[in-house]
Amino acid sequence: MERESPVRLFQNYLKSQGFNVTKVRCQITETLFSAPEHMTVADLWARLRNERNISMSTIYRTLDLLVEGGLIRKIDLGDAFAHYEPVLGQTRHEHLICTRCSKIVEFALPDIEERFFETAEHYGFLHQRHELKIFGLCPDCQKSSISQEVP
Amino acid sequence: MERESPVRLFQNYLKSQGFNVTKVRCQITETLFSAPEHMTVADLWARLRNERNISMSTIYRTLDLLVEGGLIRKIDLGDAFAHYEPVLGQTRHEHLICTRCSKIVEFALPDIEERFFETAEHYGFLHQRHELKIFGLCPDCQKSSISQEVP
DNA sequence: TTCGTTGCAAAGCTTTTGCACGAAT
DNA sequence: ATTCGTGCAAAAGCTTTGCAACGAA
Numbered sequence: 001m002e003r004e005s006p007v008r009l010f011q012n013y014l015k016s017q018g019f020n021v022t023k024v025r026c027q028i029t030e031t032l033f034s035a036p037e038h039m040t041v042a043d044l045w046a047r048l049r050n051e052r053n054i055s056m057s058t059i060y061r062t063l064d065l066l067v068e069g070g071l072i073r074k075i076d077l078g079d080a081f082a083h084y085e086p087v088l089g090q091t092r093h094e095h096l097i098c099t100r101c102s103k104i105v106e107f108a109l110p111d112i113e114e115r116f117f118e119t120a121e122h123y124g125f126l127h128q129r130h131e132l133k134i135f136g137l138c139p140d141c142q143k144s145s146i147s148q149e150v151p
Numbered sequence: 152m153e154r155e156s157p158v159r160l161f162q163n164y165l166k167s168q169g170f171n172v173t174k175v176r177c178q179i180t181e182t183l184f185s186a187p188e189h190m191t192v193a194d195l196w197a198r199l200r201n202e203r204n205i206s207m208s209t210i211y212r213t214l215d216l217l218v219e220g221g222l223i224r225k226i227d228l229g230d231a232f233a234h235y236e237p238v239l240g241q242t243r244h245e246h247l248i249c250t251r252c253s254k255i256v257e258f259a260l261p262d263i264e265e266r267f268f269e270t271a272e273h274y275g276f277l278h279q280r281h282e283l284k285i286f287g288l289c290p291d292c293q294k295s296s297i298s299q300e301v302p
Numbered sequence: 303t304t305c306g307t308t309g310c311a312a313a314g315c316t317t318t319t320g321c322a323c324g325a326a327t
Numbered sequence: 328a329t330t331c332g333t334g335c336a337a338a339a340g341c342t343t344t345g346c347a348a349c350g351a352a
Contacts, residue, residue: 020326020331041317055334060317076227078282080316096274105274112263116285123247123256124290131229131284134267139275171306171351192342206309211342231341 006033006071006088013069024054028062032072033086038104040081077104078133094131098138105138157184157222157239164220175205179213183223184237189255191232228255229284245282249289256289 004012010029011021031047032039041059048054063084066072072084077097092113096105113130120127155163161180162172182198183190192210199205214235217223223235228248243264247256264281271278 018331022326022332024333053334056316057318057335058333061332076229078227082317096271096276098276099279105276107270107274109266109270112266115260115263116283119258119260120247120285120287123258124293125247125249125256125285125287126293127285128250128287130286132267132281133283134271134276134278134281136271136276136279142275142277169306173307173351175308204309207341208310208343209308212307233341 006030006086009088010066010069010071013071014065017069019065024052024058025062025065027051028059029066029071032063032066032084033088037085038075038077038083040083042081076131077102078135094133096134096136098141099135100137100141103138103140157181157237160239161217161220161222164222165216168220170216175203175209176213176216178202179210180217180222183214183217183235184239188236188257189226189228189234191234193232227282228253229286245284247285247287249292250286251288251292254289254291 007026007029010025014021014025027048028044031044035047036043041056041063044059045054045056048059063072063074066084067074071087073087075083075085075095077083077095079102091108092110093106093108096107098104116130117127158177158180161176165172165176178199179195182195186198187194192207192214195210196205196207199210214223214225217235218225222238224238226234226236226246228234228246229250230253242259243261244257244259247258249255267281268278
């Protein structure tokens with residue numbers, strides 16, 4: 001059995017909420033799901049502007065809809081930009097980020113995640129979500145740090 | 152034996168780097184260390200402007216120096232503002248944040264922290280730092296959510 | 303006196319908003 | 328035909344920077 005494509009799911013969401021299904025919205029969704037993860041608005045804009053005239057406002061607005069529809073998640077990767085990652089069929093994961101080249105590795109620690117829920121409960125909080133980021137130097141950047149000092 | 156005051160430590164740092172020890176820098180440091188944690192630049196500005204005319208630029212610049220000197224840490228608490236917290240004599244901790252009233256609880260999970268180091272190593276990364284944030288509703292906000300619906 | 307430092311205003315950056323034109327139903 | 332969506336430009340909001348006046352050594 002085939003899984004529904006993200007674009008199809010988004011179309012269903014839009015209809016269910018009384019929003020219009022438009023070409024731009026579908027193109028943004030397709031681009032977001034067909035390319036490197038953790039894209040920023042600028043990334044999407046750079047990829048889409050070849051195909052059509054598109055404004056960043058529209059990208060921001062469409063991404064908001066995708067977030068509300070539960071298809072993507074807005075994440076903070078420690079830089080100045082909002083990043084977006086697919087939620088569909090993804091297991092919950094955290095991010096390991098290279099502070100030199102921005103390379104990102106996804107990892108999961110399911111047993112530890114349980115502790116996060118317990119911690120919230122322990123302080124009487126109702127857990128909503130959590131975010132774990134580990135920053136460091138990736139293997140490549142460690143090598144180049146030796147031969148060629150970072151400015 | 153008494154511990155050196157933050158202001159004194161900062162003065163030492165400034166001298167060691169050839170920077171001037173100024174009244175403004177000392178006042179900012181004193182205010183930052185004598186009041187609620189996780190302050191923003193605007194918080195500091197509001198507290199200091201009663202005593203003297205001070206610009207946000209200076210606060211930003213002084214905070215940068217305090218970060219470089221290792222006396223404070225710049226942290227992201229999920230809102231639009233940069234927050235700063237003392238490093239001195241603090242044990243490493245993470246943050247539990249109420250998404251409604253922004254209340255913050257600090258907690259530590261030392262055994263789990265070890266796993267973060269291992270995770271970095273496992274992927275060949277050289278660990279530099281990590282950040283864990285748990286978002287949820289604090290006890291008070293859970294109560295008021297029942298009686299009085301959030302808009 | 304000599305430089306580093308400060309306050310002010312302007313600029314920078316990402317993101318949001320107002321509005322008239324254009325597209326979807 | 329009506330309502331919603333889009334592009335453009337301007338505005339917002341936090342942070343940074345240029346510069347002349349000021350203060351520390």
